[in-house]
Amino acid sequence: xxxxxxxxxxxxxxxxxxxxxxxxxxxxxxxxxxxxxxxxxxxxxxxxxxxxxxxxxxxxxxxxxxxxxxxxxxxxxxxxxxxxxxxxxxxxxxxxxxxxxxxxxxxxxxxxxxxxxxxxxxxxxxxxxxxxxxxxxxxxxxxxxxxxxxxxxxxxxxxxxxxxx
Numbered sequence: 219x220x221x222x223x224x225x226x227x228x229x230x231x232x233x234x235x236x237x238x239x240x241x242x243x244x245x246x247x248x249x250x251x252x253x254x255x256x257x258x259x260x261x262x263x264x265x266x267x268x269x270x271x272x273x274x275x276x277x278x279x280x281x282x283x284x285x286x287x288x289x290x291x292x293x294x295x296x297x298x299x300x301x302x303x304x305x306x307x308x309x310x311x312x313x314x315x316x317x318x319x320x321x322x323x324x325x326x327x328x329x330x331x332x333x334x335x336x337x338x339x340x341x342x343x344x345x346x347x348x349x350x351x352x353x354x355x356x357x358x359x360x361x362x363x364x365x366x367x368x369x370x371x372x373x374x375x376x377x378x379x380x381x382x383x
Contacts (some may be wrong), residue, residue: 224292230262231269231351231371237276243305252273255289266287309346
């Protein structure tokens with residue numbers, strides 16, 4: 219039996235914390251789908267195509283990882299992908315509270331799908347895409363938070379800020 223898992227998020231932008239979870243999940247499961255959620259109620263920092271391209275580059279070393287976009291409920295996407303495991307990262311107690319409620323709702327909607335939680339490494343426990351977006355828009359150096367390709371993509375959006383790094 220193939221153990222297929224989905225690691226979903228907005229990845230706006232992808233961070234070193236995301237990369238760490240992709241790497242660790244790729245070792246735990248036979249196949250990992252990194253699913254980029256489409257949220258039409260938010261204005262994204264990076265376009266969907268940019269996020270998919272960056273994640274594809276980040277995941278290149280992991281032959282069992284694919285990148286896909288999805289719209290709607292994650293459990294519906296998981297069923298379409300014939301997947302029974304969702305991977306979620308936890309950074310802090312506040313993440314657990316939110317993720318626990320989402321996991322219980324998903325269990326009600328799709329009892330055959332399990333949620334697996336992976337703890338963030340200590341060095342990424344503070345890291346969120348929102349932190350990266352704020353640092354980038356205020357002209358800070360994001361190189362400690364994102365892979366080089368993501369940094370380059372961000373710098374093209376904020377070229378005037380590059381001189382302050």
